[in-house]
Amino acid sequence: MRLPGQRIETVRRRAKYLLLDTQAGSALLHLGMSGSLRVLPADAPVRAHDHVDIVLDDGHALRFHDSRRFGCLLWQAAGACHPLLAGLGPEPLSEAFDGDYLFQRSRGRKVPVKSFLMDQAVVVGVGNIYAAEALFLAGIAPLRPAGQVSRARYAALAEAAQSILAHAIERGGTTLRDFIHPDGAPGYFAQELSVYGRAGRPCPRCGRPLKSARIGQRATVWCPRCQH
Numbered sequence: 084m085r086l087p088g089q090r091i092e093t094v095r096r097r098a099k100y101l102l103l104d105t106q107a108g109s110a111l112l113h114l115g116m117s118g119s120l121r122v123l124p125a126d127a128p129v130r131a132h133d134h135v136d137i138v139l140d141d142g143h144a145l146r147f148h149d150s151r152r153f154g155c156l157l158w159q160a161a162g163a164c165h166p167l168l169a170g171l172g173p174e175p176l177s178e179a180f181d182g183d184y185l186f187q188r189s190r191g192r193k194v195p196v197k198s199f200l201m202d203q204a205v206v207v208g209v210g211n212i213y214a215a216e217a218l219f220l221a222g223i224a225p226l227r228p229a230g231q232v233s234r235a236r237y238a239a240l241a242e243a244a245q246s247i248l249a250h251a252i253e254r255g256g257t258t259l260r261d262f263i264h265p266d267g268a269p270g271y272f273a274q275e276l277s278v279y280g281r282a283g284r285p286c287p288r289c290g291r292p293l294k295s296a297r298i299g300q301r302a303t304v305w306c307p308r309c310q311h
């Protein structure tokens with residue numbers, strides 16, 4: 084870690100990592116499940132699970148707190164790309180992500196379109212809940228081979244994923260603020276989910292029972308009538 088003495092030029096996010104960029108390189112910070120980074124007076128008393136202070140020259144500190152210890156702080160030298168960031172697909176809310184991109188990347192791929200959409204090498208940050216919801220909104224069956232989805236339908240899928248993510252961010256996410264239920268039941272945004280967690284219940288569009296299966300170890304729910 085060569086952070087001491089450096090000036091933090093920019094603060095960015097890439098996938099689930101925060102990057103504090105300096106001329107020597109970047110500090111890479113992952114907040115894990117429930118970690119936090121706060122700006123405090125550097126002499127604020129240290130609490131349990133406060134792991135790292137990045138002390139600034141104005142008397143404040145960036146304090147990394149992580150009670151579950153799933154987070155981490157790593158270093159990426161200037162001009163290098165940390166292995167954890169290498170090979171990641173575009174951000175879903177960036178311009179690089181659209182239907183044409185998904186169409187190109189999926190040609191010849193036999194994996195289920197849901198697994199394809201959740202592959203971090205294809206696009207980052209589309210987790211299980213959002214993939215299931217986006218596929219429902221776009222009317223695409225999650226088990227359909229990725230290479231057999233048309234360009235027009237990928238355009239609908241990219242748009243669906245973007246609108247769902249943007250809306251979920253606005254609503255505070257599905258799990259972040261109140262991730263308290265032992266069964267991992269999601270939070271605020273969950274009340275608006277169409278298919279995720281609703282196996283056997285009526286499809287919000289056609290009323291028929293929603294189906295469920297495991298795709299790539301992940302529970303998936305969809306409507307066999309509305310999604311094909």
Ligand SMILES: [Zn+2]
Binds near residue numbers: 286288308
């Ligand atoms: Zn339906």
